[in-house]
Amino acid sequence: MLGSTLTDARIQTGFSLAFHIVFAVFGVGLPWLLIVTEGRWLKTGDAVWLALTRKWARVMAVLFAIGAVSGTVLSFEFGLLWPAFMARYGGVLGLPFTLEAFAFFAEAIFIGLYLYGWKRLSPRAHWLTLWPIAISGTLSTLFIVTANAWMNVPTGIKEVNGKVVSAEPLAPLTGPGALPESLHMLLAAIMCTGGVVAAVYAVGMLRGRRDAYHRRGFRVGLVTVLAAAPVQLVVGDLAARVVEKYQPAKLAAMEALPHTRDHAPLTLGGIYDPDTGKTRFGIELPDGLSLLTGFRTDKTIRGLDILPAKEQPATPVVHLAFDTMVGAGMAILALAALLAVVALWRRRKGVRPLIPLAKPWLIAGALTGPAAMAAMLAGWEVTEAGRQPWIVYGRMTVREAATTSGGIAWSLVATVLVYLGLAAALVLILRRLATGAPPSSAAGSDGPPPQDPDEDGATEPRHTERPELEGAAR
Amino acid sequence: MTAVNLLLAVIICALAAYALLAGADFGAGVWDLLARGRRADRERRLIAHALGPVWEANHVWLIFVIVATFSGFPTAFGLIARGLELPLAFALAGIVLRGAAYVYRAYGEGAAGPDTLWSRVFAVASSVTPFMLGVSGAALATGKVTADSGPLAPFDSAFTIVSGVFAVIVTAFLAAVYLCHDAGTDADTEDLVPVFRRKALAAATLAGLVSLALLPLLYQDAPTVAHRFTERSIPFVVLAAACGFGSIAVIWKRRYVLARATAATAVIAVLLGWAAAQYPDLAVGAATARDSAAGAANLHALLIAMAFGMTVILPAFFLLLKVFSGPEAKPE
Numbered sequence A: 001m002l003g004s005t006l007t008d009a010r011i012q013t014g015f016s017l018a019f020h021i022v023f024a025v026f027g028v029g030l031p032w033l034l035i036v037t038e039g040r041w042l043k044t045g046d047a048v049w050l051a052l053t054r055k056w057a058r059v060m061a062v063l064f065a066i067g068a069v070s071g072t073v074l075s076f077e078f079g080l081l082w083p084a085f086m087a088r089y090g091g092v093l094g095l096p097f098t099l100e101a102f103a104f105f106a107e108a109i110f111i112g113l114y115l116y117g118w119k120r121l122s123p124r125a126h127w128l129t130l131w132p133i134a135i136s137g138t139l140s141t142l143f144i145v146t147a148n149a150w151m152n153v154p155t156g157i158k159e160v161n162g163k164v165v166s167a168e169p170l171a172p173l174t175g176p177g178a179l180p181e182s183l184h185m186l187l188a189a190i191m192c193t194g195g196v197v198a199a200v201y202a203v204g205m206l207r208g209r210r211d212a213y214h215r216r217g218f219r220v221g222l223v224t225v226l227a228a229a230p231v232q233l234v235v236g237d238l239a240a241r242v243v244e245k246y247q248p249a250k251l252a253a254m255e256a257l258p259h260t261r262d263h264a265p266l267t268l269g270g271i272y273d274p275d276t277g278k279t280r281f282g283i284e285l286p287d288g289l290s291l292l293t294g295f296r297t298d299k300t301i302r303g304l305d306i307l308p309a310k311e312q313p314a315t316p317v318v319h320l321a322f323d324t325m326v327g328a329g330m331a332i333l334a335l336a337a338l339l340a341v342v343a344l345w346r347r348r349k350g351v352r353p354l355i356p357l358a359k360p361w362l363i364a365g366a367l368t369g370p371a372a373m374a375a376m377l378a379g380w381e382v383t384e385a386g387r388q389p390w391i392v393y394g395r396m397t398v399r400e401a402a403t404t405s406g407g408i409a410w411s412l413v414a415t416v417l418v419y420l421g422l423a424a425a426l427v428l429i430l431r432r433l434a435t436g437a438p439p440s441s442a443a444g445s446d447g448p449p450p451q452d453p454d455e456d457g458a459t460e461p462r463h464t465e466r467p468e469l470e471g472a473a474r
Numbered sequence B: 001m002t003a004v005n006l007l008l009a010v011i012i013c014a015l016a017a018y019a020l021l022a023g024a025d026f027g028a029g030v031w032d033l034l035a036r037g038r039r040a041d042r043e044r045r046l047i048a049h050a051l052g053p054v055w056e057a058n059h060v061w062l063i064f065v066i067v068a069t070f071s072g073f074p075t076a077f078g079l080i081a082r083g084l085e086l087p088l089a090f091a092l093a094g095i096v097l098r099g100a101a102y103v104y105r106a107y108g109e110g111a112a113g114p115d116t117l118w119s120r121v122f123a124v125a126s127s128v129t130p131f132m133l134g135v136s137g138a139a140l141a142t143g144k145v146t147a148d149s150g151p152l153a154p155f156d157s158a159f160t161i162v163s164g165v166f167a168v169i170v171t172a173f174l175a176a177v178y179l180c181h182d183a184g185t186d187a188d189t190e191d192l193v194p195v196f197r198r199k200a201l202a203a204a205t206l207a208g209l210v211s212l213a214l215l216p217l218l219y220q221d222a223p224t225v226a227h228r229f230t231e232r233s234i235p236f237v238v239l240a241a242a243c244g245f246g247s248i249a250v251i252w253k254r255r256y257v258l259a260r261a262t263a264a265t266a267v268i269a270v271l272l273g274w275a276a277a278q279y280p281d282l283a284v285g286a287a288t289a290r291d292s293a294a295g296a297a298n299l300h301a302l303l304i305a306m307a308f309g310m311t312v313i314l315p316a317f318f319l320l321l322k323v324f325s326g327p328e329a330k331p332e
Ligand code: HDD
Pocket: A145, A152, A177, A180, A181, A182, A184, A185, A187, A188, A189, A191, A192, A232, A233, A236, A237, A239, A240, A241, A243, A325, A326, A328, A329, A330, A372, A373, A375, A376, A377, A378, A379, A380, A381, A382, A383, A384, A386
């Protein structure tokens, strides 16, 4: 109906993975932020910290549930859309997926305790339930991405006639791509969470709500995304070195390098034309790529021509996606550097707050959210499209892996419609949560809209008022 | 016991946990759908409240079953996924819509449409999912799910359809039994106890009748499994019947904690009866456990990881159930 069964299966996989990941990143990042905000509240009794905690807990509840159901779709889809892949390599990937399942258990159990336990647990025990959520969310990211890293660099298996005869159980966890790729994703999740949180409060302040609640929410989010940016650059560089070594065609596609050569240039941006091997509108830095990968100008880099044309990845997409990711990462990094300088300067001068809140700064801060999200999705496009035509690099093509069932077009249409509907409803709900008044310590979640905790008057200790806010368990 | 059998046992235990925990969550959705009259809103609230803290954790048992199956029996998983694509796709849609509708109703404050809309979606999706899963399980016994069977094959016999209905009734039965107890823990909801007691008795009776209808269909549509059923499963049938009647008796006597135990045992007995008769086939005539198993080293790694994981997860699970049971279980 739409394309071939293979095309439909690819679109459905990409679409549902992207949908899942956009929400799942908050399940990874928000618990860490909550540890900070609820911890600060426990220490200071400051109602603003509690208001932030309560708001983010509600957001986490919704996003977690959407992450959970869309993740369930993925685990079925691997079988429904790629049965031959699962049949051949399901056993090899068993360990990371099983460990992943246990991480989900821990997450779901403690998130139940956290969200519904305000009344039943002591404040300290309640805060402590965040730790297993945060740790298992982090572990689940690491485990799942090692599975993907193994698909990129499949090591530790022996196959005879297309049948796995022996597989090292630990191979996915110890492969060369596992550590850089999974750390890179973890940092991406943290950056996306921080950036989106910063964006929500920056927009609120741009609309004139410059109270302590918005300032502090902005600060927590912004510091998170900016602090992770430099680390992300280093880890991303490590990931690129693994790609260069084990997936040369992917690197060539990322860098739009048609021919194997030394003194390879670095091409920034532009549209690659597969027919001519030229990149239009790109900026070419002579010797750049050789320098970056080998630290010398005469290093030879393998180009797309190591493969016949029909086995090459979709270079225009991969190159553009890669430069989107790196561009966004660099832009966030630049903001981080600039703000670090400004903050140091303001500290020397005794100006408060350290992070300037003038309009341009708020706009820049607001943009870190979309930028991090775009980088994250673009990064996945690089990883997945850059691996084509393979599903397991060098071992099985997506064509071999795909289902032969005739009904996939229907399932694609249904998936897209259901997900778009759910996403639209979710956006409405999140908008209500984002623009709704902060939950103040005195009002329950079902109570009347409370006023903003005003300015810094909110620093007075509120521990004594705890009984009142207990009605607002959720 | 070989690694293959051990893994099968783990999968069956996880299925039992899913049936008892998430099954009751689905069944609660069935009662949400059927709630009528002036108390309907309060029934729905009790249901929503009972699900709140636990449904996500309960749901992970299914993910565990899926992951264990594709890790341990990859070739069978490929085949089963293809053969059962239609019922599984519907079950999946049900799972997605139920979860989303539940949180949208709980947290949406009406921002994305009225609560009654999401309530409907939640209830309908909760009823469709166990039906589809019941059909899927039964279809594996019929021998009609093969490498090249069509998408409608799972629905192609009375046995699978009636099994789906049976699954819905059983989940509703479990939910009603659990809710009798939940309603009784709070003065505000105590008047709902008789409502759910009536529902539990009705569902138990219906489940008994449908299972009587199911037996001849089993012999008609799934002869291989039926043959093994006669050989191996009679003790489980006896246990299930005893606990089924026992449940009716103790619910009648208003002993709701005991009723939970008898109801759970009855469900487990049915599941074990099926599992014993299914063994060693995963999909009858198309895949056996041994032929489709992953390599021995991988199975061992899986089992070690599972043993380790369960020692961490099971205590946490009991903590969750413990914190949210008990007399202060009050809807906020
Ligand atoms: C906030 C998100 C974000 C940011 C700022 C960056 N990345 Fe990234 N990148 C991802 C988010 C991401 C990702 C979505 O998380 C990917 C996809 C697969 C993966 O493990 O991470 C990814 C993949 C990915 C890959 C492909 C790995 C593979 O296919 O094996 C490379 C080479 C890089 N990244 C390199 C970089 C570099 C040099 C960056 C410089 C700043 C960078 N990334 C910033």
